[in-house]
Amino acid sequence: MEDFVSAIQSAYNFRIVGQYVDEFARGIGHTVTAAASALVLSLVFGLALALMRISGRRFLSHPAAAYIQIIRSTPLLLQIYIVYFGLPAVFPSMGRLPEIFLGIIALTMHTGAYMAEIIRSGLLSVPSGQREGAIAVGMTTFQQYRYVILPQGIVNIIPALLGQTAILIKDTSLLSLITVFDLVSAGMLLNSDRVRPNEAFLTIAAIYFVIYLLVLFLSRLVEDRLAGRGWRVPA
Amino acid sequence: MRRILKSIATAVVAATAIAASTAAHAEDIMDRILQRGELRVGVQTQGEPVSFIDKNGDRTGLAIDLVTMMAKDLNVKLVIQDYDWKGLIPALLADKFDIIAADMTPTPERTAALLFSKPFFYQDTIAFTAKDKPFTKWEDLNTAGVSVGGTQGGTYIVAIKEFMPNATAKEFASGPASAQAVASGRVDAGVSSVSNVAAYSTSFDNLKVLDGVITREPLAFATRKENIQLKFWMDNYIDLITADRKLDRLLDYWWNTTAWEKDHK
Amino acid sequence: MIGQFLDFLGADLAHYWKIAAAVMPALLKGFVETLKLALVGILWGSFLGGTLGILRGQHIRVATPLIGAYLHLLRGTPFLVQLYVIYFVLPNTGYSWLQWDSQTAAFVSLGIYTSSYVTEIVSGAIRAIPRGQWEGAFALGFNRLKTLRLIILPQSIGLILPALGGVYVTLIKATSIVSVVGIVELMRQADISIVRFPGDILYIYFLAGALYFAFCFPVLMIVGRLEERSKNGRMVRA
Numbered sequence A: 001m002e003d004f005v006s007a008i009q010s011a012y013n014f015r016i017v018g019q020y021v022d023e024f025a026r027g028i029g030h031t032v033t034a035a036a037s038a039l040v041l042s043l044v045f046g047l048a049l050a051l052m053r054i055s056g057r058r059f060l061s062h063p064a065a066a067y068i069q070i071i072r073s074t075p076l077l078l079q080i081y082i083v084y085f086g087l088p089a090v091f092p093s094m095g096r097l098p099e100i101f102l103g104i105i106a107l108t109m110h111t112g113a114y115m116a117e118i119i120r121s122g123l124l125s126v127p128s129g130q131r132e133g134a135i136a137v138g139m140t141t142f143q144q145y146r147y148v149i150l151p152q153g154i155v156n157i158i159p160a161l162l163g164q165t166a167i168l169i170k171d172t173s174l175l176s177l178i179t180v181f182d183l184v185s186a187g188m189l190l191n192s193d194r195v196r197p198n199e200a201f202l203t204i205a206a207i208y209f210v211i212y213l214l215v216l217f218l219s220r221l222v223e224d225r226l227a228g229r230g231w232r233v234p235a
Numbered sequence B: 001m002r003r004i005l006k007s008i009a010t011a012v013v014a015a016t017a018i019a020a021s022t023a024a025h026a027e028d029i030m031d032r033i034l035q036r037g038e039l040r041v042g043v044q045t046q047g048e049p050v051s052f053i054d055k056n057g058d059r060t061g062l063a064i065d066l067v068t069m070m071a072k073d074l075n076v077k078l079v080i081q082d083y084d085w086k087g088l089i090p091a092l093l094a095d096k097f098d099i100i101a102a103d104m105t106p107t108p109e110r111t112a113a114l115l116f117s118k119p120f121f122y123q124d125t126i127a128f129t130a131k132d133k134p135f136t137k138w139e140d141l142n143t144a145g146v147s148v149g150g151t152q153g154g155t156y157i158v159a160i161k162e163f164m165p166n167a168t169a170k171e172f173a174s175g176p177a178s179a180q181a182v183a184s185g186r187v188d189a190g191v192s193s194v195s196n197v198a199a200y201s202t203s204f205d206n207l208k209v210l211d212g213v214i215t216r217e218p219l220a221f222a223t224r225k226e227n228i229q230l231k232f233w234m235d236n237y238i239d240l241i242t243a244d245r246k247l248d249r250l251l252d253y254w255w256n257t258t259a260w261e262k263d264h265k
Numbered sequence C: 001m002i003g004q005f006l007d008f009l010g011a012d013l014a015h016y017w018k019i020a021a022a023v024m025p026a027l028l029k030g031f032v033e034t035l036k037l038a039l040v041g042i043l044w045g046s047f048l049g050g051t052l053g054i055l056r057g058q059h060i061r062v063a064t065p066l067i068g069a070y071l072h073l074l075r076g077t078p079f080l081v082q083l084y085v086i087y088f089v090l091p092n093t094g095y096s097w098l099q100w101d102s103q104t105a106a107f108v109s110l111g112i113y114t115s116s117y118v119t120e121i122v123s124g125a126i127r128a129i130p131r132g133q134w135e136g137a138f139a140l141g142f143n144r145l146k147t148l149r150l151i152i153l154p155q156s157i158g159l160i161l162p163a164l165g166g167v168y169v170t171l172i173k174a175t176s177i178v179s180v181v182g183i184v185e186l187m188r189q190a191d192i193s194i195v196r197f198p199g200d201i202l203y204i205y206f207l208a209g210a211l212y213f214a215f216c217f218p219v220l221m222i223v224g225r226l227e228e229r230s231k232n233g234r235m236v237r238a
Helices: A002-011 A014-018 A021-054 A058-073 A076-090 A092-096 A099-124 A128-136 A141-178 A183-194 A197-226 B002-024 B029-036 B062-074 B085-093 B155-163 B175-183 B194-203 B228-243 B246-256 C002-056 C063-076 C079-093 C102-127 C131-139 C144-175 C186-196 C198-237
Strands: B038-043 B077-082 B099-104 B121-130 B147-151 B168-172 B189-193 B207-209 B215-223
Touching: A014 A021, A014 A183, A014 A197, A021 A058, A021 A099, A021 A141, A021 A183, A021 A197, A058 A099, A058 C144, A058 C198, A076 A092, A076 A099, A076 A141, A076 B175, A076 C198, A099 A141, A099 C144, A128 A141, A141 A183, A141 A197, A141 B168, A141 C063, A141 C102, A141 C144, A183 A197, A183 B085, A197 B085, A197 C063, A197 C079, B029 B038, B029 B228, B038 B062, B038 B085, B062 B077, B062 B099, B062 B228, B062 B246, B085 B099, B085 C079, B121 B155, B121 B175, B121 B194, B147 B155, B147 B175, B155 B168, B155 B189, B155 B215, B168 B175, B175 B189, B175 B194, B175 B207, B175 C186, B175 C198, B189 B194, B194 B207, B194 C198, B215 B228, B228 B246, C002 C063, C002 C102, C002 C144, C002 C186, C002 C198, C063 C102, C079 C102, C102 C144, C131 C144, C144 C198, C186 C198
Parallel strands: B038 B077, B038 B099, B147 B168, B147 B189
Antiparallel strands: B099 B215, B121 B189, B121 B207, B121 B215
16 A cells, blocks of 8 residues: 555655645636636627528628638637737737737637537527527517527537537637746646656646536536426437 | 546556556666667757757757767667657656757756756856847846746746846747747847847847846756666766867857858758 | 838748748648648547447447546546647556557547547437437337438438537647647647747748648538538428
């Protein structure tokens, strides 16, 4: 037993990780702030893009489709650099914004395009009879979406939204390119200070995993709230 | 809960596996290098003139010339593996190669986990800024409200925090990104090595070097803790090439002058 | 005035042209490497993910929670760490068949990473089909496989394809991380080139971005085309 404990201690030294608690806490703070803000903003932005795309009016659907294609076809790293170096060049007042704000803008622009495609597929998955029914009982367009289409559409795409959120949470680590000290930065600091990669990588993994489990738990709550489980696949 | 337990189990298995692996390499390192006929060296591409890709697309630089010489004198083949900084240390510890030949400073903390050779050469850390900034020497940067950029996980950030405690340190993913940030006014100044700053000033025409040297970093090659004979072999090698002035010749070509530029730039 | 501007533009264009000529060979070499990584990741990630996704969509007692653990573990941790474990930790377990070189390790981890997203998309799309469809098919005497092939999958494909396109282009982001295990792909080539020309960091990233675009855009177009076709097919049948 003692051998086992000392083997673990030599491969993963809790004491050393303990000396970096402050750095990890700072990193978690930035990772969670960036991911949560970008998630909310990109859902709103993505919904707007998706509605534009399925609106059937060309002056709305074409720009939205082009935006989504372009964003999804270019790397996030480039988008972050363009927002960081480019936006303040165009709007000098933005140069005073903290890096994390610019990072959240870039992440929202990026994730919004992915969210739009997911939301669009969800909206299209609602049978057209549902909409016709809503029109028949005299609902306005807003009411149709609010009470009939969105709740059913969203429930179908919750797994995909969760997947995209998982990607977003990990994408926040790219903000370290523009000096945001995130969770991965904390681990990499430990790695290069102490030359202890196990402590660095496995700690990062464990913390990300806990954040992911929390999001998973929340998504289950939303799913149960929006739809019972009764009408789906035979158990 | 089951999921969490599973992930913890994976971590534990991974950790014990690494611990167990250390025992497997009891055989002497120099014997293994000679049997294999290969000296495996891990490098990164931190820039001119230490390790970089030249105009012909070949990897070259001071560190590369040093390990080429080492392999030749051992009568073995040189195998170079290029990793980015995140992967360099894990790869050494996982025995993917024998030596890290990069600009790594043997700090007390790192020396507790790795074996470093004696320093091959010394590198000065200096500061640079945009031409329209009022600073003249690096000490001017130590002012509240001034932001200074450096490379993540490097000794430059440590230098900023230690010698400019009043300034705000900004950590960039790469040296060029910090130079771009200084040139475009996103940060007030940057800290890097003399050779990197020289490269930045030729690429960005609005940069200037600030007076004074902040720190002088010894640069040494590293190997795993159990490779004791390799460490002594490298130390002895430094003594030898110092005595026959080969090291001086290399340093003159790469380090103290810009003689290398006409062949490689 | 205009002449001056053109001179300025000409000088600038000459500079950009010179940089492009200097770095493009390296970037193209990296692009080929990235393409290889992405294609292998897509192919066997989709195969593995599709199989696991169909299994998970069925509610089989042992398989469903096990597959769930697999995909949550993979999606909840960064690719960087998965690669770390596969390349740096697994070889130390002593099994010789786990001693992968960096290329194999990258292929394996990219495939596994992709499969975790594909699994969830496929199983989610299968479960989105109302249970009445299954019951109807069973009532007609279809078995599980036949129901899946003829009734369920054709209906879920419209939900699968758009999301799949997203995963394939997301995979590209993951390929840029494999430089950690010593593979010199497109982003690494760009970084190496930037070390030579630090003043052109944005431009070189832009060139690399154009190459990524050359991969991602057709992928998204093809997926979009397939999606249209699946929709038309459904409408014809209805």
